[in-house]
Amino acid sequence: MTYDQLKQTALIQFAQLGYEGASLSVIANEVGIKKQSIYTHFKSKDDLYIQTFHEATDCEIDFVKQFIEDQESLQLREVLSKFLTEYLERFEKNNNMKFFMRTSFYPPVKHEEVIKAGSNRFVDRLESLFTALFEQYSDELRHDVTPETAALAFLTMLDGLLVELIYGIPERLQKRSKQSWSVFWRGISIESGEL
Amino acid sequence: MTYDQLKQTALIQFAQLGYEGASLSVIANEVGIKKQSIYTHFKSKDDLYIQTFHEATDCEIDFVKQFIEDQESLQLREVLSKFLTEYLERFEKNNNMKFFMRTSFYPPVKHEEVIKAGSNRFVDRLESLFTALFEQYSDELRHDVTPETAALAFLTMLDGLLVELIYGIPERLQKRSKQSWSVFWRGISIESGEL
DNA sequence: AACCACCTTCCGAACGGTCGTAAGGTAATC
DNA sequence: GATTACCTTACGACCGTTCGGAAGGTGGTT
DSSP: OHHHHHHHHHHHHHHHHHHHHOOHHHHHHHHTSOGGGHHHHOSOHHHHHHHHHHHHHHHHHHHHHHHHHHOOSSOHHHHHHHHHHHHHHHHHHOHHHHHHHHHHHSOOGGGHHHHHHHHHHHHHHHHHHHHHHHHHTGGGBOTTOOHHHHHHHHHHHHHHHHHHHHHTOHHHHHHHHHHHHHHHHHHHBSOOSOO | OHHHHHHHHHHHHHHHHHHHHOOHHHHHHHHTSOGGGHHHHOSOHHHHHHHHHHHHHHHHHHHHHHHHHHOOSSOHHHHHHHHHHHHHHHHHHOHHHHHHHHHHHSOOGGGHHHHHHHHHHHHHHHHHHHHHHHHHTGGGBOTTOOHHHHHHHHHHHHHHHHHHHHHTOHHHHHHHHHHHHHHHHHHHBSOOSOO
């Protein structure tokens, strides 16, 4: 269906070039139709853009929610490190995430409000999901580390690694990810003596 | 001098709107000259852009270098937390930093290579400066934490907080910054029992 | 089976607008 | 007299958008 192809192609273009950088004629070209035909499916470029954004937001929220639900029987340490690697890998392969991040970081001014609302929805969800996770495993936490503290520190580290991901030097990401994780784990975990 | 005004205004515009979003006529307007007069000072939009970028990079490197040099007599903990707050504050007030971050994160495709080189220059500098700093204070580090580990973990946390800065919700940044710092410090420091 | 009305999808042509850029002219400065 | 800084005018390219119509499919009426 042309409609879905359009959304998918727009997602990629917006992710790579941003709102202003992406052009309707290129998008249409890639799909195999003329620029004017886009208006059969979408009211305007803005319409296409924010519709893409909303779906991307939902998709990102679903991913995290699903991931956490799926990890039932693992230990805290395993859940977290698995999430870390899987989420970072996701960036490489998933245009949805690339688009969502770019849009959240630097939205076009005229849609700033809508997009800020959307990304806050995502971040709030992330925080509450991870706080709940840490509550569930709170016996593995140091006594002076609350679940919320652990969650926020973890998510901050995650954001920091995403930045490295954007910079796009795999070896550096690898190093940072390993070292940050070790410091983080030492900072929250009750088992204090190991490497 | 018009030349400097142009660069300064361009910096702000590029920081707020990105390369494609910024327009030469708006920039000229803001300075008080006509668009075409820009070409007296710069060969092209690209020229203006990458020249602005190189100066921004130098400026960012200088800031960090200067900051670290200035903190002689403080304790490690104080140096780090002071850097954290000062660097985050810098983002609010300093357009140079905003521009540099935006450009490093999402450069226009046609200048990707030049800009990646520039931001790597910055990141490498950061890493070596902070590794040196942690070496200097290595007696305050846990025995199983190398200076490099501490540096990379710190810089990752810093990047994560910068992301929160971009999102632009001060209270959330405040919370994240406090909690991340406490976890980080527990993760690297030898003094293990305090809050 | 044949006709008609309707809807969807697409495209050609064209719109007004903005973009970055070029060339040439005019003062002022050194 | 050469150089510098700014101007006016104009250009072609591309942008997002609109309109009218061609083509094809669907469903209802006769």
